Amino acid sequence: MQSKSDKYFIGIDVGGTKVYGGLVTPSGMIAAQHKEPTPPRAGARDVLRVIGLLIKELLKAGGAVRGNILGIGVAIPGIVDNTGKVVITPNINLSGTDLKRILEKKYKVRIVVGNDVNLGVLGEQWLGAGRKAQNIIGLFPGTGVGGGVIVKGEFLTGHQGAAAELGHICIDPAGPLCTCGNTGCLEAVAGRWAIERDIRAAVKNGEKTIITDLVGEKLAQIKSGTLAKAILAKDPVVTRIMTRAADALAEACVTLNHVFNTEMFILGGGVVEACGDFFLPRIERALKKDPFFRKLQAPVVVAAKLGDDAVMLGAVAAVRQGTDLSAAASAYYPKLRHMPSGKVFVNATPIERPLYVRADGKLKDPEEFVPPHITHDLVEELTKKGPDTLFIAIGKDKRLAFSAKAEHYLKKKHIHIHILPTGEAVKAYNACEERKAIFIYPALVAAKT
Numbered sequence: 001m002q003s004k005s006d007k008y009f010i011g012i013d014v015g016g017t018k019v020y021g022g023l024v025t026p027s028g029m030i031a032a033q034h035k036e037p038t039p040p041r042a043g044a045r046d047v048l049r050v051i052g053l054l055i056k057e058l059l060k061a062g063g064a065v066r067g068n069i070l071g072i073g074v075a076i077p078g079i080v081d082n083t084g085k086v087v088i089t090p091n092i093n094l095s096g097t098d099l100k101r102i103l104e105k106k107y108k109v110r111i112v113v114g115n116d117v118n119l120g121v122l123g124e125q126w127l128g129a130g131r132k133a134q135n136i137i138g139l140f141p142g143t144g145v146g147g148g149v150i151v152k153g154e155f156l157t158g159h160q161g162a163a164a165e166l167g168h169i170c171i172d173p174a175g176p177l178c179t180c181g182n183t184g185c186l187e188a189v190a191g192r193w194a195i196e197r198d199i200r201a202a203v204k205n206g207e208k209t210i211i212t213d214l215v216g217e218k219l220a221q222i223k224s225g226t227l228a229k230a231i232l233a234k235d236p237v238v239t240r241i242m243t244r245a246a247d248a249l250a251e252a253c254v255t256l257n258h259v260f261n262t263e264m265f266i267l268g269g270g271v272v273e274a275c276g277d278f279f280l281p282r283i284e285r286a287l288k289k290d291p292f293f294r295k296l297q298a299p300v301v302v303a304a305k306l307g308d309d310a311v312m313l314g315a316v317a318a319v320r321q322g323t324d325l326s327a328a329a330s331a332y333y334p335k336l337r338h339m340p341s342g343k344v345f346v347n348a349t350p351i352e353r354p355l356y357v358r359a360d361g362k363l364k365d366p367e368e369f370v371p372p373h374i375t376h377d378l379v380e381e382l383t384k385k386g387p388d389t390l391f392i393a394i395g396k397d398k399r400l401a402f403s404a405k406a407e408h409y410l411k412k413k414h415i416h417i418h419i420l421p422t423g424e425a426v427k428a429y430n431a432c433e434e435r436k437a438i439f440i441y442p443a444l445v446a447a448k449t
């Protein structure tokens with residue numbers, strides 16, 4: 001399916017142990033992905049070499065060349081200033097590297113460099129749990145607690161690029177010391193390293209927990225999955241410590257909501273992936289119970305959806321913003337033509353039965369369509385692969401009837417719908433630069449039935 005005229009973005013997630021890259025179409029389909037280990041004690045040179053290697057591999061896997069790249073987004077686990085220069089990376093030695101400028105010089109395309117967690121939230125907004133939401137707060141309790149804030153569609157970077165370090169907001173001035181040097185940070189209570197610390201202390205105190213049966217007496221590393229098992233087994237020590245972590249997160253969410261009056265909290269990271277059922281309802285309850293904002297609608301609390309792809313896709317989302325996609329869209333989606341006769345051509349093929357072009361550009365037959373009924377099942381099929389906009393070309397027949405369930409579904413998924421006469425629908429579809437789908441229901445078919 002791919003040709004040399006296809007356009008792609010490249011997203012790169014530079015992590016402490018691995019560098020993960022994806023070759024991604026402008027509509028967000030991952031065409032190829034590749035991982036390389038991060039060299040131990042990696043410096044700027046090593047990271048640049050690995051990025052170069054990844055790009056080469058991705059292009060090869062996708063049957064593409066350098067000229068196919070529209071832009072490159074790079075996510076860094078640290079603070080990146082507003083010019084794309086890395087200020088500080090705790091685990092990799094990239095501090096002070098003007099990564100954006102170096103990559104621009106080498107690849108001569110648009111480059112965006114940003115903080116990994118911020119970009120992860122942006123990824124979730126583009127293709128994951130936060131689609132269409134304009135105000136989002138992301139909290140990712142893993143080893144530490146990462147955070148990102150999107151206000152009116154843009155992620156908050158702050159004066160020097162260091163905004164939204166939500167793991168280090170103080171929730172207890174008398175609390176434990178944090179790795180950052182401050183006292184009582186959210187991550188010093190709710191990060192996995194903090195949870196591990198508290199479990200070790202409890203065991204040292206002689207408390208009994210099944211964690212020692214699960215990972216041994218040494219308690220060197222307690223994985224999120226192990227914590228989930230202990231909660232399920234109603235282990236009193238783990239339940240107590242995790243309740244404290246959840247309460248700390250809930251308290252932080254209430255405070256953050258007072259600052260941002262957000263629409264949505266997205267919770268992700270290893271701990272939430274393993275124990276989401278434990279955390280999410282507690283946070284939701286705290287937000288609903290907030291006496292100060294009781295007259296306002298409480299923000300929704302959802303689990304992140306994209307897992308390990310969130311940061312890579314967010315890097316793509318960041319570089320995609322501000323890129324002229326008209327050329328890319330026309331290379332990716334088929335060109336539709338509406339003839340004076342009323343016939344529609346997809347590329348060179350005339351359409352003579354109901355057909356649709358899915359959001360990934362694929363031409364499909366609807367499984368079941370009994371005109372004029374647009375059922376919930378049909379809408380679900382037409383909107384597979386998540387379009388932002390669905391066009392329905394209705395030919396001469398204007399009797400199309402949406403079921404209430406179908407309408408509700410489109411609303412829930414925030415999919416814009418345009419029902420237009422065929423000529424107008426085709427024109428609007430061709431001009432649309434978003435992720436799009438079109439259902440074409442030719443006049444011919446309507447006349448026969």
Ligand SMILES: [Zn+2]
Pocket residue numbers: 167168178179180181182185187188
């Ligand atoms: Zn801290």
